[in-house]
Amino acid sequence: MSEQTIALVTGANKGIGYEIAAGLGALGWSVGVGARGDEPRESAVEKLRAAGVDAFGVPLDVTDDASVAAAARLIEERAGRLDVLVNNAGITGGMPQTPTTVDPAVMRAAVETNVIGVIRVTNAMLPLLRRSASPRIVNMSSTVGSLTRQTTPGAETGPISAAYAPSKTFLNAVTVQYAKELSGTNILINAGCPGFCATDLNGFRGVRTPEQGAAIAIRLATLPDDGPTGGFFDDAGPVPW
Numbered sequence: 001m002s003e004q005t006i007a008l009v010t011g012a013n014k015g016i017g018y019e020i021a022a023g024l025g026a027l028g029w030s031v032g033v034g035a036r037g038d039e040p041r042e043s044a045v046e047k048l049r050a051a052g053v054d055a056f057g058v059p060l061d062v063t064d065d066a067s068v069a070a071a072a073r074l075i076e077e078r079a080g081r082l083d084v085l086v087n088n089a090g091i092t093g094g095m096p097q098t099p100t101t102v103d104p105a106v107m108r109a110a111v112e113t114n115v116i117g118v119i120r121v122t123n124a125m126l127p128l129l130r131r132s133a134s135p136r137i138v139n140m141s142s143t144v145g146s147l148t149r150q151t152t153p154g155a156e157t158g159p160i161s162a163a164y165a166p167s168k169t170f171l172n173a174v175t176v177q178y179a180k181e182l183s184g185t186n187i188l189i190n191a192g193c194p195g196f197c198a199t200d201l202n203g204f205r206g207v208r209t210p211e212q213g214a215a216i217a218i219r220l221a222t223l224p225d226d227g228p229t230g231g232f233f234d235d236a237g238p239v240p241w
């Protein structure tokens with residue numbers, strides 16, 4: 001098996017995910033570009049390779065069991081193991097989404113992608129991660145999922161959101177449960193917030209660049225063996241639940 005570190009980034013065709021792939025690739029890692037659309041995936045892989053990254057395309061829709069199973073097979077055949085999984089793919093479900101008017105379909109879509117999608121991909125990749133000497137799982141969350149921040153007067157909490165923010169709270173809770181189950185293994189799993197970055201997700205209203213947003217994921221992907229697990233971090237350090 002290759003000595004080169006193997007990573008998979010979901011939703012890596014654009015935005016923060018693309019920059020995470022670029023940042024991990026700059027470390028000399030082999031990076032799977034997980035993306036559901038053929039053309040966006042292939043053009044991201046081409047752009048990354050032009051920048052010197054050892055990138056390969058991984059067709060991947062996180063809401064689709066068959067697609068996720070095929071992605072795990074592709075990585076097994078290519079590398080035989082996985083060292084780092086970055087669960088970055090996410091959607092808001094569309095705004096506005098006030099609790100009093102939200103369409104249940106919007107709730108389901110946000111949870112299906114942002115929570116169940118992460119569980120689906122993580123569980124499919126776990127057998128490959130268990131073969132790594134230092135497996136890391138990074139879940140891209142958001143400080144809008146922090147109930148402490150949401151209930152702190154004056155704190156920056158984003159728009160009222162029935163689906164997106166609670167889906168990230170749910171994701172944080174799931175991250176903690178994974179950390180509990182995986183304690184005693186060498187797998188470190190953490191949630192990270194990229195900050196408010198200018199991407200498609202928010203109509204490019206964010207104030208940080210996607211590259212700046214990628215930094216926390218890269219930090220959590222490269223934690224030392226005695227690093228934290230079951231935590232929630234942004235660039236400034238631990239984020240309150």
Ligand SMILES: NC(=O)c1ccc[n+]([C@@H]2O[C@H](COP(=O)([O-])OP(=O)(O)OC[C@H]3O[C@@H](n4cnc5c(N)ncnc54)[C@H](OP(=O)(O)O)[C@@H]3O)[C@@H](O)[C@H]2O)c1
Pocket residue numbers: 010011012013014015016017034035036037040060061062063087088089090091113117140141142143193194195196197198199200201202206210
């Ligand atoms: N931007 C921010 O300010 C901000 C703040 C906090 C947290 N985050 C989180 O950071 C992550 C990346 O967001 P971003 O801002 O970079 O958004 P983005 O530019 O909209 O990118 C989202 C990525 O997720 C992919 N995706 C969505 N549904 C998918 C599915 N079912 N299967 C596979 N891929 C799927 C998208 O693929 P397609 O191109 O095919 O749609 C795209 O590659 C998300 O988890 C988001 O919640 C972002």
